[in-house]
Amino acid sequence: MRAQNLTLLTDLYELTMMQGYFKNPTDQIVVFDAFYRKNPCGGAYAISVGLEQVIEYVRDLHFSPDDIDYLRSLHLFEDDFLEYLRGFHFTGDIYAIPEGTVVFPREPIIKVIAPVMEAQLLETAILNMINHQSLIATKASRVVYAARGDGIMEFGLRRAQGPDAGIYGARAAMIGGCIGTSNVLTGQMFNVPVSGTHAHSWIMSFPDEYTAFKTYAHLYPNACILLVDTYDVLKSGIPNAIRVFKEMRDAGMNLTGYGIRIDSGDLAYLSKKAYEMLEAAGFGDAIISASSDLDEYLIDSLKVQGAKINSWGVGTNLITSGDWPAFGGVYKMAAIRNKGDSEFIPKIKLSENTEKVTNPGNKTIYRIYDRKSGKIRADLICLADEVFDESKDMILFDPISTWKKTKLKGGTYTLRELLVPVFLRGGCVYNSPSVMEIREICTKEKATLWDESRRLVNPQEVYVDLSDRLYQMKTKLLEDMSRKAMRHE
Ligand SMILES: Nc1ncnc2c1ncn2[C@@H]1O[C@H](COP(=O)(O)OP(=O)(O)OP(=O)(O)O)[C@@H](O)[C@H]1O
Numbered sequence: 001m002r003a004q005n006l007t008l009l010t011d012l013y014e015l016t017m018m019q020g021y022f023k024n025p026t027d028q029i030v031v032f033d034a035f036y037r038k039n040p041c042g043g044a045y046a047i048s049v050g051l052e053q054v055i056e057y058v059r060d061l062h063f064s065p066d067d068i069d070y071l072r073s074l075h076l077f078e079d080d081f082l083e084y085l086r087g088f089h090f091t092g093d094i095y096a097i098p099e100g101t102v103v104f105p106r107e108p109i110i111k112v113i114a115p116v117m118e119a120q121l122l123e124t125a126i127l128n129m130i131n132h133q134s135l136i137a138t139k140a141s142r143v144v145y146a147a148r149g150d151g152i153m154e155f156g157l158r159r160a161q162g163p164d165a166g167i168y169g170a171r172a173a174m175i176g177g178c179i180g181t182s183n184v185l186t187g188q189m190f191n192v193p194v195s196g197t198h199a200h201s202w203i204m205s206f207p208d209e210y211t212a213f214k215t216y217a218h219l220y221p222n223a224c225i226l227l228v229d230t231y232d233v234l235k236s237g238i239p240n241a242i243r244v245f246k247e248m249r250d251a252g253m254n255l256t257g258y259g260i261r262i263d264s265g266d267l268a269y270l271s272k273k274a275y276e277m278l279e280a281a282g283f284g285d286a287i288i289s290a291s292s293d294l295d296e297y298l299i300d301s302l303k304v305q306g307a308k309i310n311s312w313g314v315g316t317n318l319i320t321s322g323d324w325p326a327f328g329g330v331y332k333m334a335a336i337r338n339k340g341d342s343e344f345i346p347k348i349k350l351s352e353n354t355e356k357v358t359n360p361g362n363k364t365i366y367r368i369y370d371r372k373s374g375k376i377r378a379d380l381i382c383l384a385d386e387v388f389d390e391s392k393d394m395i396l397f398d399p400i401s402t403w404k405k406t407k408l409k410g411g412t413y414t415l416r417e418l419l420v421p422v423f424l425r426g427g428c429v430y431n432s433p434s435v436m437e438i439r440e441i442c443t444k445e446k447a448t449l450w451d452e453s454r455r456l457v458n459p460q461e462v463y464v465d466l467s468d469r470l471y472q473m474k475t476k477l478l479e480d481m482s483r484k485a486m487r488h489e
């Protein structure tokens, strides 16, 4: 839990709009969807992460006397509105896809149903939290995939865009599949494993490399990973590391969790040679770790080159998602109802770009799994009150090229509703699992993707379809709008 109240972590326009609604009172309850449009890094999926931080934020939402004073000082807000803010808290409903779940474009990751002033205020903070962590978790998942079972250590704190990006980026990287982080504060806050090696400066501060290695090994005999590239990997680093490992072995020490780290040069060549030398000296089980501006493509290439690396330290490109700097999640109004009415009136946002036209209505999402393999067949976005029967045939169609249809035979698929209640009437009804539990969930989630959708380059997209009712509703709204537009021409 952070010490600072994040209520003012918002764009000014959310507050000016709130005052506008306050001055023109409405009874409207609105539905907002937070979703993204394009999978990061050219992949075919994303991992949804950040819900725990959203929950903490919503729970703690209140304007302190200092917040009110600050807002007054802007000379934008009137006394009656500021007075209203003093008693403000969230009273609505929030549904969300649990953290660690594999998600696809256009699916509401978070759905807020609340009085318009409340729902509007949440926009910026929700996007800020979900966008960042989902991006880094997705990147981590790709890096982990490339390493084919080897462990990935998250090393990025020093290169992250500030403290929060370091702390929550490491949290997200753990959920995405890293086995540990060098970030000690993340370790403390989220109870995740921390570990590390040592820097070049450690070697440089001693008269020679051997003495530096030996001193380190005495201090940390059970976590002794020696950095071998300060002077010359093959002529100095490896021979000195072997000398120290031999001394430890001769002293009767049981060598576990020991090995080397290579941080520069041709990692494929050097790791192969290093392995030969270690193996010849009886240290074939030593960890050979590598770091040096790595990302999923380099790790994949090094694997193809037969590099003898079995542990990877990844910093800059992971914590900043170097090749894909933003997740691009948005928060769009989908429906409105007046207090007391039971029916929502669907709302749509038009765009020249068909992909950007929003999906109207109060919706939910069903994941459709192949009953036998447990893999994802498709996702179905539908209206919240729709029910489906797994024993019946289901026809799915592509919402853009509607003639492309698939028939799922009853009994061959299973359904799971992805959105779960998180807040109901302002009260939190959801318990966030621990980060390591979410990591576990995420591992299982990734296994529900077909291999074709996990590969790094040109993966197969997963189908996200609209139910017939939702599709008809959307088409009717678009036609009505187009008729209105023609009348105005
Ligand atoms: N066999 C390899 N195949 C493809 N890329 C490699 C291979 N070995 C290393 N690399 C990558 O090439 C880049 C090497 O960068 P560069 O030559 O600038 O620095 P370096 O060798 O790490 O040395 P220094 O850290 O001293 O600058 C790194 O991103 C590294 O991960």
Ligand SMILES: O=P(O)(O)OC[C@H]1O[C@H](OP(=O)(O)OP(=O)(O)O)[C@H](O)[C@@H]1O
Residues within 6 Å of the ligand: 155, 156, 158, 159, 198, 199, 200, 201, 263, 291, 292, 293, 294, 313, 314, 315, 316, 317
């Ligand atoms: O390359 P990245 O993926 O960003 O991984 C983190 C890097 O940070 C460290 O280098 P740095 O030069 O900061 O310090 P050092 O002296 O410990 O090598 C480490 O040795 C890695 O090279």
Ligand SMILES: O=C(O)c1cccnc1
Residues within 6 Å of the ligand: 155, 156, 182, 195, 196, 197, 198, 199, 291, 313, 315
């Ligand atoms: O522990 C390490 O080896 C480490 C930590 C942070 C950055 N680079 C390396």
